Amino acid sequence: MGRYNLRMAASLQLLNVKAVKPFHTVSWRRSTPPLRCSVAPPPSTSHRSYTITLLPGDGIGPEVVSVAKDVLTLAGSLEGIKYDFKEMLIGGAALDTAGVPLPDETLSVAKESDAVLLGAIGGYKWDQNEKRLKPETGLLQLRQGLTVFANLRPATVFPQLVDASPLKKEIVEGVDIMVVRELTGGIYFGFPRGYGVNQHGERIGYNTEVYSALEVDRIAEVAFKIAQKRGGKLCSVDKANVLEASMFWRKRVLEKAKEYPDVELSHMYVDNASMQLIRYPKQFDTIVTNNIFGDILSDEASMITGSIGMLPSASLGNSGPGLFEPIHGSAPDIAGQDKANPCATVLSAAMLLRYGLGEDKAAERIDKAVEDTLNRGFRTADIYSTGTNQKLVGCKQLGEEILKSVESNVLAGAV
């Protein structure tokens, strides 16, 4: 299992999720009480069956979800797992068919399932729609509907892809950051919001950055526990020199820190954090931040790793199914051209197995298969380096190679 997965596994174990084994530098000084969640109890050895809601969405979403579904099915079947896949509409696809970005049926099926795998939403076609009819609104409604407040976004440099990073090798080698982003509060959801007229009679648009104590406390708790199981360092990113909501955030994080004396807490303003991520990313272990800063910083961190096409994410709440999705969007510029990198979605499927269903072995089969495929030199364009003996392939072929790796790992007895 790769370093990234060890880290993720270790991190999420504190969330009452089964981890495979702890990362070697992790300190297990004390056990933490389970925090959540939607994760099923450890699977029995008999045949297991799960309902998975698939939300392919728009753009490259259907292409990458199709690959992930095949990989999930094969890796699962090797572990005696059966799935009942429910494919539902979301985003632009739902707008075109049902007139809303998140049909009620999609949300109720998702809530009833064991886990949700999403591709991506959005596209030029719907960009000019009014807010309530934007694909992005459907995704925000889904996250709210599933009450997944903690978004875990790892940014880990795969050793095979060090050269794909736009940054110098010595800067990116060994980068392993976990961004813990608050997902259901802040300016994306705050009121008042809207359009109006200011005191000078000028038309304005406005939003509200607002956090309650409960919202900050619970995300800080997740982040401290994750940091505790990783390198023991947590950096809280805010804009407390300007924003009251950030001053409040910092105060609550400092309060929560008293419960975690073994975690080294630091604070950084978001503008500095965005600079430091490029200057010296290895200084970061775990980052906790609000919804909008997390949105931006995790995308920035993803570029350090080489491609947004490699990074999965998990969104977890206190109960109910988790939401697993690549961090990239619908990539309309390459949609329908078989150019998308499916790895982020395939790795999201592995996270779904591990953290959503407690099916560590099947998850490990997928993680190993992705690494094996990279080791065999197969690359989509976003991670391809010219002048090497790498093999440039499309989304479908990379998916087929991952499936071959799942199978060959069985023959080699690697899992």
Ligand SMILES: NC(=O)c1ccc[n+]([C@@H]2O[C@H](COP(=O)([O-])OP(=O)(O)OC[C@H]3O[C@@H](n4cnc5c(N)ncnc54)[C@H](O)[C@@H]3O)[C@@H](O)[C@H]2O)c1
């Ligand atoms: N979670 C989501 O569904 C989500 C997230 C971000 C953006 N979006 C939506 O996606 C649309 C496009 O947004 P954007 O261009 O800002 O972000 P994007 O992530 O879709 O694309 C950014 C760049 O990365 C490339 N890229 C993304 N995923 C890739 C993959 N798997 N393989 C290879 N290259 C990949 C794209 O081709 C593009 O050049 C917008 O409508 C936006 O609202 C959706």
